[in-house]
Amino acid sequence: MTDAPVVRLEKDGDIALIIVNYPPVNALGPGVSDGIIECLNRANGDPGVKAMVLMGDGRSFIAGADIRGFGTGRKRPPIGSRTYDVLDASPKPVVAAIHGYALGGGLENAMACHYRIAVPSAKVGLPEVQIGILPGGGGTQRLPRLAGVQVALDMITSGRHVPAPEALTFGILDEVLPQGADLRSSAVAYARKIAAVRPLPRVRDKSATADPGVFEAMRKSIARKARNQLAPYHCIAAVEASVTLPFDEGIAKEAALFAELENSDEAKALRYAFFAEREVAKIPDLPVGVEPHDFHIPAVIGAGTMGGGIAMAFADFGYDVKIMDATRDALDRGMEKIRNNYATSVKRGSLKQEEMEKRLARIHPVGGYEDLRDCDLVVEAVFERMDVKKPVFEKLDEVLGPQAFLYSNSSALDLDELAGVTKRPERVAGTHFFSPANVMKLLEVVRPPRASFETVATAMALGRKIGKVSAIAGNTDGFVANRSRAPFNSEMVILLEEGCLPEQVDKVMVDFGYPMGPFAVGDLAGLDISAEGRKRRAAANPNYRKLPIADTLVEMGRLGQKTGAGWYRYEKGDRTPHPDPEVAAIIKRIAAEMGVPQKTFTDQEILRRLLFSSVNEACKILEEGKAYRTSDVDVMWLHGFGFPRYRGGLFFWADGIGVREVYNQIAAWHQQYGDRWAPSKLLRDLAESGTSFREAKPAPFV
Numbered sequence: 001m002t003d004a005p006v007v008r009l010e011k012d013g014d015i016a017l018i019i020v021n022y023p024p025v026n027a028l029g030p031g032v033s034d035g036i037i038e039c040l041n042r043a044n045g046d047p048g049v050k051a052m053v054l055m056g057d058g059r060s061f062i063a064g065a066d067i068r069g070f071g072t073g074r075k076r077p078p079i080g081s082r083t084y085d086v087l088d089a090s091p092k093p094v095v096a097a098i099h100g101y102a103l104g105g106g107l108e109n110a111m112a113c114h115y116r117i118a119v120p121s122a123k124v125g126l127p128e129v130q131i132g133i134l135p136g137g138g139g140t141q142r143l144p145r146l147a148g149v150q151v152a153l154d155m156i157t158s159g160r161h162v163p164a165p166e167a168l169t170f171g172i173l174d175e176v177l178p179q180g181a182d183l184r185s186s187a188v189a190y191a192r193k194i195a196a197v198r199p200l201p202r203v204r205d206k207s208a209t210a211d212p213g214v215f216e217a218m219r220k221s222i223a224r225k226a227r228n229q230l231a232p233y234h235c236i237a238a239v240e241a242s243v244t245l246p247f248d249e250g251i252a253k254e255a256a257l258f259a260e261l262e263n264s265d266e267a268k269a270l271r272y273a274f275f276a277e278r279e280v281a282k283i284p285d286l287p288v289g290v291e292p293h294d295f296h297i298p299a300v301i302g303a304g305t306m307g308g309g310i311a312m313a314f315a316d317f318g319y320d321v322k323i324m325d326a327t328r329d330a331l332d333r334g335m336e337k338i339r340n341n342y343a344t345s346v347k348r349g350s351l352k353q354e355e356m357e358k359r360l361a362r363i364h365p366v367g368g369y370e371d372l373r374d375c376d377l378v379v380e381a382v383f384e385r386m387d388v389k390k391p392v393f394e395k396l397d398e399v400l401g402p403q404a405f406l407y408s409n410s411s412a413l414d415l416d417e418l419a420g421v422t423k424r425p426e427r428v429a430g431t432h433f434f435s436p437a438n439v440m441k442l443l444e445v446v447r448p449p450r451a452s453f454e455t456v457a458t459a460m461a462l463g464r465k466i467g468k469v470s471a472i473a474g475n476t477d478g479f480v481a482n483r484s485r486a487p488f489n490s491e492m493v494i495l496l497e498e499g500c501l502p503e504q505v506d507k508v509m510v511d512f513g514y515p516m517g518p519f520a521v522g523d524l525a526g527l528d529i530s531a532e533g534r535k536r537r538a539a540a541n542p543n544y545r546k547l548p549i550a551d552t553l554v555e556m557g558r559l560g561q562k563t564g565a566g567w568y569r570y571e572k573g574d575r576t577p578h579p580d581p582e583v584a585a586i587i588k589r590i591a592a593e594m595g596v597p598q599k600t601f602t603d604q605e606i607l608r609r610l611l612f613s614s615v616n617e618a619c620k621i622l623e624e625g626k627a628y629r630t631s632d633v634d635v636m637w638l639h640g641f642g643f644p645r646y647r648g649g650l651f652f653w654a655d656g657i658g659v660r661e662v663y664n665q666i667a668a669w670h671q672q673y674g675d676r677w678a679p680s681k682l683l684r685d686l687a688e689s690g691t692s693f694r695e696a697k698p699a700p701f702v
Helices: 032-044 083-089 105-112 139-147 149-158 164-170 183-194 213-222 231-244 247-262 265-279 305-316 328-348 353-361 386-399 415-419 453-465 481-497 502-512 518-525 527-540 548-555 581-594 603-623 630-640 650-657 659-673 681-689
Strands: 007-012 015-020 051-056 094-098 101-103 115-118 123-125 298-301 321-324 363-365 377-380 405-408 428-433 442-447 469-474
Touching: 007 032, 015 032, 015 183, 032 051, 032 083, 051 183, 083 105, 094 105, 094 183, 101 105, 105 123, 105 139, 115 164, 115 183, 123 164, 139 149, 139 231, 139 247, 149 213, 149 231, 213 231, 231 247, 247 265, 265 630, 265 650, 298 305, 305 321, 305 328, 305 353, 305 363, 305 428, 321 328, 328 353, 328 363, 353 363, 377 386, 386 405, 386 415, 405 415, 405 453, 415 428, 428 453, 442 453, 442 630, 453 469, 469 630, 481 502, 481 518, 481 548, 481 581, 481 603, 481 630, 502 518, 502 603, 518 527, 527 548, 548 581, 603 630, 603 650, 603 659, 603 681, 630 650, 650 659, 659 681
Parallel strands: 015 051, 051 094, 094 115, 101 123, 298 321, 298 377, 321 363, 377 405, 405 428, 442 469
Antiparallel strands: 007 015, 428 442
């Protein structure tokens, strides 16, 4: 521990430096704002100081507010006494010298300074919308005056981080330093250069102008993505105030809108998700001293949809990666698919052609196992059958060095059985990517019983290094994500037997906040994928609940978008799902053959039938010790299945309803529908004790 102040004042001749030192990222935690104000006042009271520099020690300038302080009831300083207001009113010029990140309150403090310079690698942004609030330190009033209303709207409603060179073109920065320039000495020189300039250039003195139609157009453009959310619309209203109100009145409007959001359900859910994503990276029982291994020569086995996507994920983050398949034709097709995927991104404008070529050059197709001898980490992504995967692992075990790690992209199979065909079971684990692997954020790291902590920690680190959110699962059928989702997938088809249609179920889930309904997602993935899983589970369990409607569609060759028909029909070249009378007729016929009584459903019944089934299964997973935390399940649902982030996650959402109400409904459905709705012991215990899902204590991990 150190007693060093979180903000200190240093002098370089006639220039004072106000330096924030609040590791790891200089968030505006306890004492930081007060420290900045104290140092500012001391420098302003020193006749030997002509100008000041505000900068950060360590990794960043100021990376934003301390999120832990939101929603706690802490008293916010009144307008006029905040750092933003005091910096703005300084009689001596202040230069913000930015490196690392200037986000949220960090950028707001920088914009309250009179000048802003940055190193080329710095990034700025106002990402508050991502935790359900808006910039509350003048950001919605200053950014439109600096960068223009349209830029401000785009940045604030998206929360994106803007690189320094782009921020310079927007007018947010006054100068970007040359590559390699020393920030401190450059900032002191810049401050000395502008020390005598008067009047001081205050952002508040600029004007923000825009056609009123800009704001309505922005509301329309975000309507689909922002449905059910308050924060994006409040952000627009606050920026609109920068045009329609004087600066001080706009600041007051911003504060009022911020207050409406801070304790909203949306903000609570988004803050919960933020912290859950940080918690999921922790391995609670990791022995002291165990560290992940670095890797240098990764490889992927299988050049199909998943293998190609995994190879792209490596290449996208700067890794050279080898890729292999059973035949040269399959490998060539896989490489062509990878090239086409990148080309689509170029066409959309999300990737530059030169960057595409760099990434492609990092993916190295190889002809056979002998070409993998120097690899230190291999991800297998071949067809999801044990008899296909086992020979691959046997050969890899024979060829690779003894220290190499072997990972499987299996979505459900027993990884302990797979590890058993090798002489290194302690270096075998699961790395379950979600499709498309280069896009989806979740990496489910599966820990079979013989895997070493080193192997698991390396897999977790692998995910982080290629931009994924890594979460640990136990070795159970379907692991955590797919196993917890399986009852949802069954229940949505069972609902059809009872009188629903696919389009009705999909509408409920889209209205809830999913980007696509589950039947449309099934068509996108291919109905044969889920059919294969049903066959495997039915073979293993004589009491498995079959889904004759889904099986009938597959038998008819209706496999989804790839065949032009699945749960919906598709026009040639168009991915828009169209309700199909033929499907409705199939549903009606099979329901009659099964003798299932027909009924109508409310939207709430549909929603709860689907999600409560998965809440119950997730509780079973936790009581079996196959997941560490309820929040880990929530992270998997957020990043693996598109669960709406502003609802926090599966368990967070269920907590909003109440454990007792969830249990009572599941118990009632158990009486009505039988064993598939049998309440888990953990759920019953939580209900009886009045404990929330978030407070649940799972069984020790096995």
